[in-house]
Amino acid sequence: MNLTIHRGTNEIGGSCIEVQSGNSRILLDFGMPLLNASGKPFNFREYENLSVNELISKSILPDVKEAYSENSKIDGLIISHSHADHYGLMHYLDKDIPVWIGKATHEILKLNNIFLSQENNIENPNYFERWRQFQIGDFTITPYWNDHSAFDAYSFLIEANGKKLFYSGDFRSHGRKKEVYKNFIENPPKDVDCLIMEGTTIGRNTIKSKTEEDIENDFFECFKNSTSINYVFTSTQNIDRLVSIYKACLKAGKTFVVDVYGAQLLEKLSEFAKLPSLLKGYPNMGVYFYWKLTTKLMHYGFEKMAYKYIPKKIKKDDIISNPSDYVLLVRTSMIWDLKRMNVKDGNLIYSMWSGYKDQSKTKEFIDFFEGNNCTVIDMHTSGHADVETLREYANAINPKLIIPIHTNNKQDYKSIFDQPILELDDNQIYTI
Numbered sequence: 001m002n003l004t005i006h007r008g009t010n011e012i013g014g015s016c017i018e019v020q021s022g023n024s025r026i027l028l029d030f031g032m033p034l035l036n037a038s039g040k041p042f043n044f045r046e047y048e049n050l051s052v053n054e055l056i057s058k059s060i061l062p063d064v065k066e067a068y069s070e071n072s073k074i075d076g077l078i079i080s081h082s083h084a085d086h087y088g089l090m091h092y093l094d095k096d097i098p099v100w101i102g103k104a105t106h107e108i109l110k111l112n113n114i115f116l117s118q119e120n121n122i123e124n125p126n127y128f129e130r131w132r133q134f135q136i137g138d139f140t141i142t143p144y145w146n147d148h149s150a151f152d153a154y155s156f157l158i159e160a161n162g163k164k165l166f167y168s169g170d171f172r173s174h175g176r177k178k179e180v181y182k183n184f185i186e187n188p189p190k191d192v193d194c195l196i197m198e199g200t201t202i203g204r205n206t207i208k209s210k211t212e213e214d215i216e217n218d219f220f221e222c223f224k225n226s227t228s229i230n231y232v233f234t235s236t237q238n239i240d241r242l243v244s245i246y247k248a249c250l251k252a253g254k255t256f257v258v259d260v261y262g263a264q265l266l267e268k269l270s271e272f273a274k275l276p277s278l279l280k281g282y283p284n285m286g287v288y289f290y291w292k293l294t295t296k297l298m299h300y301g302f303e304k305m306a307y308k309y310i311p312k313k314i315k316k317d318d319i320i321s322n323p324s325d326y327v328l329l330v331r332t333s334m335i336w337d338l339k340r341m342n343v344k345d346g347n348l349i350y351s352m353w354s355g356y357k358d359q360s361k362t363k364e365f366i367d368f369f370e371g372n373n374c375t376v377i378d379m380h381t382s383g384h385a386d387v388e389t390l391r392e393y394a395n396a397i398n399p400k401l402i403i404p405i406h407t408n409n410k411q412d413y414k415s416i417f418d419q420p421i422l423e424l425d426d427n428q429i430y431t432i
């Protein structure tokens with residue numbers, strides 16, 4: 001079995017792994033980078049007019065042979081979860097490559113196409129199921145469900161020709177699916193030759209991550225004492241976080257207000273898990289119709305997605321007259337409406353990775369709230385395993401070899417883990 005990490009040996013984001021055995025070739029993830037070559041936030045709009053060859057020469061697209069043109073020789077693409085750093089460039093691949101994906105992940109991608117103007121259309125998806133083996137050519141693949149900040153995340157056991165490769169994907173042990181992690185540690189895959197393991201938090205000095213329940217409690221303490229509005233700036237796709245906010249709102253007697261995208265995501269994903277959903281009778285929830293988003297939905301013929309939430313509509317005047325009743329989920333594209341709400345003296349709770357604060361849009365957004373006398377509060381726990389968890393995970397699998405991925409600090413693996421480490425470079429071929 002030959003493996004090539006096309007991107008990810010020395011960075012967080014843009015993960016792409018190719019595995020070949022016999023006549024079969026598969027890709028694990030096809031992500032968009034988070035940073036560009038000069039270390040600034042990656043902005044795909046700067047490159048969208050370039051051809052595939054130009055994008056390969058600039059190392060934006062991974063140099064995977066026979067993957068982009070028609071009659072591709074790739075037998076399958078497997079997407080681990082719905083974060084763009086794992087799927088964001090897949091629309092460049094030959095459309096005939098079979099895509100294997102979790103069903104909920106596909107639902108998220110479909111909504112992202114509408115609400116975030118992405119173009120990842122998968123015409124004939126193959127849905128894998130938790131812990132159920134499937135076959136692509138010579139490969140037997142088992143998806144393991146993960147605790148991660150993405151809703152439907154997996155790691156994969158890849159078997160072919162008597163060899164076993166395990167790809168961790170992104171994971172943690174302190175989220176709302178910690179039981180899933182615990183179960184994995186108690187029943188790990190055995191006799192693994194090679195573990196490709198993420199190490200996002202390595203080098204970040206994370207001592208012990210707060211749990212998602214700790215964050216829920218932090219929200220509650222903040223909400224219950226606040227006398228004005230609370231804005232929460234987080235990723236709408238971080239469903240664990242939305243649940244924490246909702247539960248804290250319920251306890252503190254606040255109404256949790258999302259936009260149509262948030263409402264639609266929660267509704268779709270409530271088909272897969274017990275989630276607060278506006279049309280399923282959950283109290284203390286409302287929808288704010290942001291002008292820009294609603295206009296866009298109408299323009300593209302998706303207005304029905306918005307109209308069904310009209311009975312749950314929270315109006316600007318409701319918020320202005322009783323700001324302390326509300327907790328609003330916000331993101332940068334809502335600034336036009338937020339300016340017109342003209343609410344001062346509230347809290348802006350920043351609930352994402354602090355690194356995003358370097359992005360100019362994020363900076364402007366936070367400045368806007370500070371300029372309106374809002375208190376900016378950080379409240380977050382990572383979507384990734386802390387070092388203690390990574391060690392526990394590696395010891396449970398106890399592979400013959402660990403290869404670092406999704407890390408800025410592969411050189412530190414040797415001092416952290418008890419198993420042999422192989423530091424690969426991007427595009428280097430390794431034979432297991």
Ligand SMILES: [Zn+2]
Pocket residue numbers: 013083085086170406
């Ligand atoms: Zn990632």
Ligand SMILES: [Zn+2]
Pocket residue numbers: 081083148150170383
């Ligand atoms: Zn992720």
